[in-house]
Amino acid sequence: KKRDPDQSLFIQTVTEVATSLGPLFAETDEYFFAFKHMLEPEQLYQFRVPWVDDSGRTRVQRGFRVQFSSALGPYKGGLRYHPSVGVDTIKFLGFEQIFKNALTTLNLGGGKGGSDFDPKGKSEAEIMRFCQSFMTALEPYIGPNRDVPAGDIGVGGREIGYLFGQYKRLNQGRFEGVLTGKSADWGGSYVRPEATGWGLVFFSEEAMKDLKGEKLKNKRCALSGSGNVAQFAAQQLLKLGAVPVTFSDSSGTIYEPDGFTVEKLDLLMEVKAVRGARLTDYAAKSPTSSYHAGARPWSVVDELDLAFPCATQNELEEQDAINLIKAGCIGVFEGANMPTTPGAVEILEAGGCVFGPAKAANAGGVAVSGLEMAQNAQMTQWTGDDVEKKLNAIMKDIYHQCADCAETYHDRTQIKEGANIAAFLKVAAALREQGAV
Numbered sequence: 001k002k003r004d005p006d007q008s009l010f011i012q013t014v015t016e017v018a019t020s021l022g023p024l025f026a027e028t029d030e031y032f033f034a035f036k037h038m039l040e041p042e043q044l045y046q047f048r049v050p051w052v053d054d055s056g057r058t059r060v061q062r063g064f065r066v067q068f069s070s071a072l073g074p075y076k077g078g079l080r081y082h083p084s085v086g087v088d089t090i091k092f093l094g095f096e097q098i099f100k101n102a103l104t105t106l107n108l109g110g111g112k113g114g115s116d117f118d119p120k121g122k123s124e125a126e127i128m129r130f131c132q133s134f135m136t137a138l139e140p141y142i143g144p145n146r147d148v149p150a151g152d153i154g155v156g157g158r159e160i161g162y163l164f165g166q167y168k169r170l171n172q173g174r175f176e177g178v179l180t181g182k183s184a185d186w187g188g189s190y191v192r193p194e195a196t197g198w199g200l201v202f203f204s205e206e207a208m209k210d211l212k213g214e215k216l217k218n219k220r221c222a223l224s225g226s227g228n229v230a231q232f233a234a235q236q237l238l239k240l241g242a243v244p245v246t247f248s249d250s251s252g253t254i255y256e257p258d259g260f261t262v263e264k265l266d267l268l269m270e271v272k273a274v275r276g277a278r279l280t281d282y283a284a285k286s287p288t289s290s291y292h293a294g295a296r297p298w299s300v301v302d303e304l305d306l307a308f309p310c311a312t313q314n315e316l317e318e319q320d321a322i323n324l325i326k327a328g329c330i331g332v333f334e335g336a337n338m339p340t341t342p343g344a345v346e347i348l349e350a351g352g353c354v355f356g357p358a359k360a361a362n363a364g365g366v367a368v369s370g371l372e373m374a375q376n377a378q379m380t381q382w383t384g385d386d387v388e389k390k391l392n393a394i395m396k397d398i399y400h401q402c403a404d405c406a407e408t409y410h411d412r413t414q415i416k417e418g419a420n421i422a423a424f425l426k427v428a429a430a431l432r433e434q435g436a437v
């Protein structure tokens with residue numbers, strides 16, 4: 001707090017992890033020093049990204065890449081394009097990423113990056129020019145064995161394509177696994193687009209079975225967000241017989257009281273595939289839905305079993321947690337990064353909710369990114385079925401690492417504590433063995 005008083009998101013995540021690690025700090029000072037070591041990024045780059053808009057005017061954005069930890073492998077983490085992006089956001093996401101990547105059991109370090117560029121309202125050509133300029137600035141710092149970025153909010157397959165094309169142009173055509181989330185037609189992995197959402201549901205399935213003896217079938221599920229993670233989480237929920245009832249965006253919530261069917265989800269995905277589309281466009285096409293301007297799903301649905309926040313940080317606050325418990329919620333699984341505030345987590349856990357923290361529950365995306373790196377290194381491509389099976393196994397494994405560690409140090413239901421401790425122990429051991437602490 002003294003060093004970075006204005007980095008409230010970073011401080012929030014560090015405080016949360018430090019609190020979980022209390023029992024380790026009491027065991028030996030070594031853990032405390034390793035943790036302090038991890039708080040400083042290995043490198044943090046900030047760069048200027050000039051780009052030309054459609055009227056011919058040159059505009060300037062800020063670009064960032066934090067390379068937080070290479071203890072377990074090359075830096076790995078997404079790029080976010082959103083006006084809120086700055087050092088605080090990137091450090092919070094990069095710090096979380098170290099732990100998440102450790103839980104995947106793959107050799108991945110932690111990093112994150114992005115820009116305050118706002119893709120909303122921009123033309124396709126503007127987005128392409130911005131991505132090219134962003135990569136021109138980022139390229140000196142990345143490489144397939146050094147730092148491998150991927151997508152995040154505002155950066156999907158289309159943007160990864162433009163970034164990859166520019167990387168090749170800057171490197172005499174070198175075609176290598178420097179980014180993940182590439183198209184499956186040219187070096188991408190099957191199931192990467194689906195991986196975070198599907199993985200989130202696999203994780204929740206295992207947690208509900210282990211801690212509550214419950215299946216997902218027929219469970220009413222509220223989801224927030226309506227982007228990559230939310231859409232594919234809903235798809236997997238439907239496959240398992242659960243009933244998604246909401247999506248949201250930064251303007252409001254769409255509610256289908258009888259649930260989204262496969263057809264309704266297809267319609268939503270079709271509507272959202274158009275750049276700039278809003279959920280009001282879906283509402284106009286579905287007479288059974290209701291649209292709630294300015295509201296989050298947590299205050300719209302009065303009867304539900306599970307909640308999956310999949311939009312952004314701090315989108316589920318204390319009053320939302322109270323609403324969820326009242327509505328009958330028995331499990332909350334974080335698709336977004338740090339969507340639940342610390343006060344809300346306390347209320348949910350006290351109310352008997354199973355809580356699946358982001359760094360474990362949404363690790364499916366980076367896990368399949370790791371599998372994409374492995375396929376690129378072998379110059380091969382696995383089938384969708386193969387990747388889905390591996391993803392399912394990884395998510396179950398992550399759940400059991402967290403629950404087992406929670407049981408050793410706290411109690412089995414405290415998955416958040418288990419996730420922080422299990423991941424930290426791996427990174428701390430690597431730091432010690434590499435002579436870093």
Ligand code: NDP
Binds near residue numbers: 155229362365
């Ligand atoms: P997308 O850009 O595809 O979708 C983001 C969604 O969240 C949109 O519906 C957007 O609505 C909504 N949203 C963004 N900001 C806000 C806000 N301030 N208030 C309310 N809604 C908001 O991103 P993703 O689905 O990829 O990412 C969602 C979350 O999941 C992020 O926290 C990301 O870090 C996390 N995540 C993503 C992974 C991935 O593989 N993509 C991997 C692991 C985590 P609108 O259109 O109005 O902005």
